[in-house]
Amino acid sequence: MKRENQFYSELAIVPDIPSDLFDKIENRLRQTKLIKNISLALAASLVLLISPLAFVHITTPRITSLQPEVASELQVMSDYLNANDLNTEFEQYAVVDGF
């Protein structure tokens, strides 16, 4: 019983807080603040760098590619108008007419 009572008395007895502990806490807080400020500055720099590029990208007119079927039809029409398909037709009709 005596030792049990001594145990509970002993619980309350702890070494003194290290005297430099508050200085260490202040250093950590300063470091955290510095890292936070550097991160914010980097993020702001990135935003400033990317913004003009994004602006250029948005304002540049986009060239959309045609679907293959549409491109094919347009090609046929173009060939007809420019008489590019004549040689192909000659060959086809030559076979039909037996030449």
Add this chain to the structure above:
Amino acid sequence: MQELDDITLKKAVHGDKHAFKALYNLYAPFLWRVIYRMAPGDQSAASELLQDTFVNIHRALHHFRGDATLSTWLYRITYTTVLKRRRLQIMEKRNVPCTNQMAGTESADHFDNRQLTDQILGSLATEERFLLVAREIDDLSFEEIAAITGKNSGALRTQLHRLKERIRQTFAKENLSIESEVLHEA
């Protein structure tokens, strides 16, 4: 426990360094005792934990709403900081022997008691150590401890009763072994 006055608290919340120092001076001894006993026999771990705790307090101070007393709120941050470190298993991996700062200045009996205290505390879970110190040393009510730990006050009451029973039985066995040693030598 004495609470920080409202004016200093307000200044600390707004980032005043001197006010934060005043807060530290008032509450650090209590929190140090709790932390030291939650990390039994390892003063360097306790020192790091106290730093972590006050860094967390500084970060969270502007969130303090006054729903609980400041001391309860600070205990809660201490409790969660120590448990979080335990989950990272830093304390479990440390095999630092008991650092007795007062070795050589006390009687052999007192030294043995300190070792035994650290041994018994080392056999308890971190939450149990907190409960023991908060209730037996800092005299917090079960309702306050419930607010700190998030557990039911009735359950805490039962847990402490069982814990003290286990400690009592440890000492009973200890006494029996001492007596049998004495008889053997005789």
